[in-house]
Amino acid sequence: KEEIQARTITEDGRLFLQKAAQDGLETVWDRYQAQQPQCGFCELGLSCRNCSMGPCRIDPFGEGPQRGVCGADADIIVARNLGRMIAAGAASHSDHGRDLVEVLRKVGEGKAPGYGIQSEEKLRKLASELGVAQDGKSAEALAVAVAEALEEEFGTRKKALAFVGRVPEKRRKVWEKLGITPRGIDRETSEMMHRTHMGVDNDWKSLLLHGLRNALSDGWGGSLIATEVSDILFGVPKPVASEVNLRVLKEDQVNIVVHGHNPIVSEMIFQAAQDPELLQLAEEKGAQGINLAGLCCTGNELLMRRGIPIAGNHLMTELALSTGLVDMMLVDYQCIMPALGEAARCYHTRMVSTSDKARYPFMEHREFRPENARQLARDLVQEAVESYTRRIPAKVLSPPGDAVKMMAGFSVEAIVSALGGSAGPLIDAIKSGAIQGAVGVVGCNNPKIRHDYGHVTLTTRLIQNDVLVVDTGCAAVAHAKAGLKVPEAAEKAGPGLQQVCRALGIPPVLHMGSCVDNVRIFDLAAALAHALGTDISDLPLAAAAPEWYSEKAVSIACYAVASGVYTVLGTPPPIFGSPNIVKLLTEDLDDLLGASFAVEPDPTKAADLILERIRAKRAALGL
Amino acid sequence: KEEIQARTITEDGRLFLQKAAQDGLETVWDRYQAQQPQCGFCELGLSCRNCSMGPCRIDPFGEGPQRGVCGADADIIVARNLGRMIAAGAASHSDHGRDLVEVLRKVGEGKAPGYGIQSEEKLRKLASELGVAQDGKSAEALAVAVAEALEEEFGTRKKALAFVGRVPEKRRKVWEKLGITPRGIDRETSEMMHRTHMGVDNDWKSLLLHGLRNALSDGWGGSLIATEVSDILFGVPKPVASEVNLRVLKEDQVNIVVHGHNPIVSEMIFQAAQDPELLQLAEEKGAQGINLAGLCCTGNELLMRRGIPIAGNHLMTELALSTGLVDMMLVDYQCIMPALGEAARCYHTRMVSTSDKARYPFMEHREFRPENARQLARDLVQEAVESYTRRIPAKVLSPPGDAVKMMAGFSVEAIVSALGGSAGPLIDAIKSGAIQGAVGVVGCNNPKIRHDYGHVTLTTRLIQNDVLVVDTGCAAVAHAKAGLKVPEAAEKAGPGLQQVCRALGIPPVLHMGSCVDNVRIFDLAAALAHALGTDISDLPLAAAAPEWYSEKAVSIACYAVASGVYTVLGTPPPIFGSPNIVKLLTEDLDDLLGASFAVEPDPTKAADLILERIRAKRAALGL
Amino acid sequence: MKVVYVQPERCVGCGQCRLACAVAHSKSGSLVSSIREIPRPRPRIGVLPAREAIAFPNKCRHCDPAPCVEACMPGALFRDRETHAVRVDANRCIGCQSCAMACPFGVLRFGPDPNAPVTRSVALKCDQCSSRQAQGRLPACVEACKTGALCFEDIHRVMEKRGREAAFRATLGLGRGQGDLPDSLWAVWRRMKTSV
Ligand code: SF4
Ligand code: SF4
Ligand code: FES
Ligand code: FES
Numbered sequence A, B: 001k002e003e004i005q006a007r008t009i010t011e012d013g014r015l016f017l018q019k020a021a022q023d024g025l026e027t028v029w030d031r032y033q034a035q036q037p038q039c040g041f042c043e044l045g046l047s048c049r050n051c052s053m054g055p056c057r058i059d060p061f062g063e064g065p066q067r068g069v070c071g072a073d074a075d076i077i078v079a080r081n082l083g084r085m086i087a088a089g090a091a092s093h094s095d096h097g098r099d100l101v102e103v104l105r106k107v108g109e110g111k112a113p114g115y116g117i118q119s120e121e122k123l124r125k126l127a128s129e130l131g132v133a134q135d136g137k138s139a140e141a142l143a144v145a146v147a148e149a150l151e152e153e154f155g156t157r158k159k160a161l162a163f164v165g166r167v168p169e170k171r172r173k174v175w176e177k178l179g180i181t182p183r184g185i186d187r188e189t190s191e192m193m194h195r196t197h198m199g200v201d202n203d204w205k206s207l208l209l210h211g212l213r214n215a216l217s218d219g220w221g222g223s224l225i226a227t228e229v230s231d232i233l234f235g236v237p238k239p240v241a242s243e244v245n246l247r248v249l250k251e252d253q254v255n256i257v258v259h260g261h262n263p264i265v266s267e268m269i270f271q272a273a274q275d276p277e278l279l280q281l282a283e284e285k286g287a288q289g290i291n292l293a294g295l296c297c298t299g300n301e302l303l304m305r306r307g308i309p310i311a312g313n314h315l316m317t318e319l320a321l322s323t324g325l326v327d328m329m330l331v332d333y334q335c336i337m338p339a340l341g342e343a344a345r346c347y348h349t350r351m352v353s354t355s356d357k358a359r360y361p362f363m364e365h366r367e368f369r370p371e372n373a374r375q376l377a378r379d380l381v382q383e384a385v386e387s388y389t390r391r392i393p394a395k396v397l398s399p400p401g402d403a404v405k406m407m408a409g410f411s412v413e414a415i416v417s418a419l420g421g422s423a424g425p426l427i428d429a430i431k432s433g434a435i436q437g438a439v440g441v442v443g444c445n446n447p448k449i450r451h452d453y454g455h456v457t458l459t460t461r462l463i464q465n466d467v468l469v470v471d472t473g474c475a476a477v478a479h480a481k482a483g484l485k486v487p488e489a490a491e492k493a494g495p496g497l498q499q500v501c502r503a504l505g506i507p508p509v510l511h512m513g514s515c516v517d518n519v520r521i522f523d524l525a526a527a528l529a530h531a532l533g534t535d536i537s538d539l540p541l542a543a544a545a546p547e548w549y550s551e552k553a554v555s556i557a558c559y560a561v562a563s564g565v566y567t568v569l570g571t572p573p574p575i576f577g578s579p580n581i582v583k584l585l586t587e588d589l590d591d592l593l594g595a596s597f598a599v600e601p602d603p604t605k606a607a608d609l610i611l612e613r614i615r616a617k618r619a620a621l622g623l
Numbered sequence C: 001m002k003v004v005y006v007q008p009e010r011c012v013g014c015g016q017c018r019l020a021c022a023v024a025h026s027k028s029g030s031l032v033s034s035i036r037e038i039p040r041p042r043p044r045i046g047v048l049p050a051r052e053a054i055a056f057p058n059k060c061r062h063c064d065p066a067p068c069v070e071a072c073m074p075g076a077l078f079r080d081r082e083t084h085a086v087r088v089d090a091n092r093c094i095g096c097q098s099c100a101m102a103c104p105f106g107v108l109r110f111g112p113d114p115n116a117p118v119t120r121s122v123a124l125k126c127d128q129c130s131s132r133q134a135q136g137r138l139p140a141c142v143e144a145c146k147t148g149a150l151c152f153e154d155i156h157r158v159m160e161k162r163g164r165e166a167a168f169r170a171t172l173g174l175g176r177g178q179g180d181l182p183d184s185l186w187a188v189w190r191r192m193k194t195s196v
């Protein structure tokens, strides 16, 4: 019991942790416990496997080996390992972006039935930003041309990514001076893998600088493309109401849960779930309807654009299965624990993987391609309806009570329009001090931190201090579950922020989307910096990832800092084996970039660090 | 003493291991010893650090945890780790290729003084292969157009790399069926990093298949481009005589040693070392000349094209410094031990790093760009001459005796021309049984295997059995030191091979170049398969890497097997934690690809495995 | 007499001692082969999570008098005269687990011993690598431990060293006007792991 309390602050989480234990379902917390103690060399970043003269490790106490077989010391090994984490994170977002560009092209070529261009406005805007001629081109022809231009961003030919143009001039100069202007999306990842090969870059500083460049190729490249193209294909998010937590699963409906990151699949499922024939079928089978719910970021994508309810975040994915109510779970890629397939075997749940690049043990593979997506989605929803009839009553536990209400859909466009058409009122509120600053609270869950405790504690403290919070990903889901995402939550905010929220009818914590949508935050930051004629690093902004676990989060944190935003990490990254690198990242970067990292697992202390930073930035601006 | 005997079979190695010990110089063997025993989890491939819920490790004895925190089991973790090794190896070769394409473009644009097009024939051949229009274009204009076409290979737009066209049709079908046709060079690396992120590809089989695709993007992409463009810029190698081992360093001359992989820098140094003014200066300083010598692959590049002598291979790089005779060492990238800079501080040696993406502790950084290369090379050679005057006599030990003679320069073109203009005589010799088959013996050194013992033992046994050996990289240097690379070495070959060698005046072990030049071997294999109307996997060929250490070697081994060539590894790769994966790679791949891996540290047994395989292939061909 | 002395504050929890121990008590003695042996060799040392994110390498302390030896009725447990280690005579062990009941450290296990003359399940415990010691080698766990959390030393020498360290620590703050240890990065990292 106590252990369960310690694992999560959420009520539904606790209830289903008990249920899981009864069902004999092993959860991520159990596996985490079984791994204790974890390897300290690896935790400190002091182990290297980058060649077969190794593996090597450095003794952090200074008595054992201080160099790998090749001669690499603690600094080099930590930097190499961190570099590869960034590379993996950047590659993940970018490969996701690439998939969307492919669909955009296929839509233009008329080869993607079911998909279309839902925001021609954004398409045309992007075309002119990319210098693609529009001269009377149809939306379809333009889609092909824009896709071609975006493909070029992944290549090797450019001196700088096109979207670097969105960055304030001062910041671009900083990047140029440090030599970290991103050139090609895949190129920077490839070069990072090269630099970390034995006998290539052995200067921890230059390795880390390239790490920043690699991360920038994500933030102003891969992720940004993923977000922009998703908006073109599926629409620019607008404020929308929905619900969150395991109670969004309905006992009397067919429950289909989508999990992963890429809206390509989930949007088709969304369409199919509204098909009258299938609804009819569901009714015949005794269900009151077809209930689509999301998990993690593909959930956030649907939530932002369609108001689809969300069942939980990263650490809740196994527990969602333990309700016994999930008739089908569809996964695409990223953050899908390989344990899920086996976990589902305790229940009647059909597990379906959908991406050509991601398969899982004990899941059925049904591959989505732009060409077959519409039909396949229909087939799968139909199978989900069949699956509904196979529920195992003894294994079902319907969570009591109601789901928590929430609001989402705050794209930059939506925020600007909520402000009455320009960022002006936001700037005024910051200047007046009604809003002290803005912080992006983002990232995952991690069993190293009590589930949702990091996010909710930090964010609550920030809004109490009149700091506007914007969020994405699993952090956003945590906030929503805690009730921070309804306009009424304004009462939890300090007086200034409360007033602003009430005036605009918005919550104090704005949901900006999935993990790739972190670029929306930086788009907004860049726009504010432009409007004030200054650099992003001069603004009273910060970012935090209180419960991050993934390599993508490392890339995001790095492009945040490189873009000029102070970033506090909750989980310690594997860098503490190198005091030099800790000092560089947490202190010296400030001089180079006007922003740095901090590591602080205690969210209350993290909030204080952030508030202090915001005060300093305000003071420097004379506010 | 006994320990030194156990470390290397080479005489110069033993002599200078003693000298190093006297000088208090720590070598790679010392550091290897200090790391013993190495981490068994990491050695078995059973540790995972791909996210921050970890690090995790699987207990190979079955008592402790069998899954990571995410749920990944031994198979998934081993496959992910291997996938990332391949990604790093492929990225390294490919990034090297990219640098050459950049120079090619700059040469075309007239912005790379000192560089030129030395093989217009190859340029035009490549242009027509790539479908680049030549219509009366000057070589320079064509260089730009070819560079553009090659840049496209790194991108994301293609369905298949252009050079897949060189592969026999049957093999292409195999790749298509398995879905491993490489599409874009950087793309495959990026996708591998994505797939190995937590929660993406969790099917060890599909991970490994993508690993093969990633490797193929190296073998028929990155590496191939590096070799082809090097030939265009610096000339197609022709048979050339030279010398090898530490005795190529001259007591009475200015010794400049180039180390690394990319000929862009070393070729400029080669030019500068012939500058009459600098030779004059050297004479003034009391030197009898300027002696350029190579280490590792940049050494091989110069050896192949200019006959520059070679001082040693991977494990000899520190010992080269211990002669006290190296006045300047210039490094570019890959396989340059980070220990070198500090080692050089024992001596007068000037250590200079030259690449924008590779810096090293205790080295001076002088960055080469196509624009400044000629001038910088001159400056550096001049500084090397100055350095000559600062030798520390007490620290100098001139190796007694003479260097070993050798022959190199066997590009495919050179082999074909040695055969009288067509591959016909080679095919006839294979058919008649005079030559039983051909084996590429390639790869690095590794302190896990007695230095050069693996290469020399294996190769000697192969040629004794009438198997023609072709080699590259550090293996080639090992063979050369052992005297296997002179025409007179024919006497060490079996009767059939001996006769062929004598008739053609070639050694029984043909030097085909650097590590990227392994593609020459596959080009030749593909040409033989074409000529015989069959698949590469039907030919009596094999490959071996008896002393490999690097991630590049992993990529090479994988594209070798995927291209249909049975490959024996000497050092065990980190896969033994997964019996499933060991079985797939060493057995089941045979059914899928007509080739598989073997792991055999004992080179005598490795030779027997290979001979058996060659006999089987001959029998199947009815020979 | 040399003992395996444990300094838990230096244990980083890598578990490499466990692998080395299992390999040392396998038939083949090589990592890659031993993981496929049947019976599977088993480590005789545990690395357990303890307080304050410190991992504790838990192994037989070779007590003297040893409760396990005293509890062992068939006389299977005995003290090695050379190494002073408490060892198992597999021929005599009847698997009654009396030793396990008596052991205050919870280090006994039961199962087939790959190197025993009998194939039945017997008591498995640390033998302080008696056979390695006979060859002049360190116990396998000590050799594998790169941080010095396990060392093989004369107990008097270890205690002498620890005493000196303690003296140094006790006087660290003196003369600098403060009593606190400097907040080294190592301490920071420890705190990161424990505070939430
Ligand atoms: S790259 Fe260096 S530190 Fe890493 S495993 Fe190889 S030898 Fe060891
Ligand atoms: S990806 Fe899985 S196995 Fe690897 S460190 Fe993370 S939780 Fe552990
Ligand atoms: S698991 Fe091998 S060093 Fe951490
Ligand atoms: S016998 Fe010594 S601790 Fe149990």
Ligand SMILES: [Fe+2]
Pocket: A261, A296, A297, A335, A473, A474, A514, A515, A516
């Ligand atoms: Fe996400």
Ligand SMILES: [Fe+2]
Pocket: B261, B296, B297, B335, B473, B474, B514, B515, B516
């Ligand atoms: Fe090489």
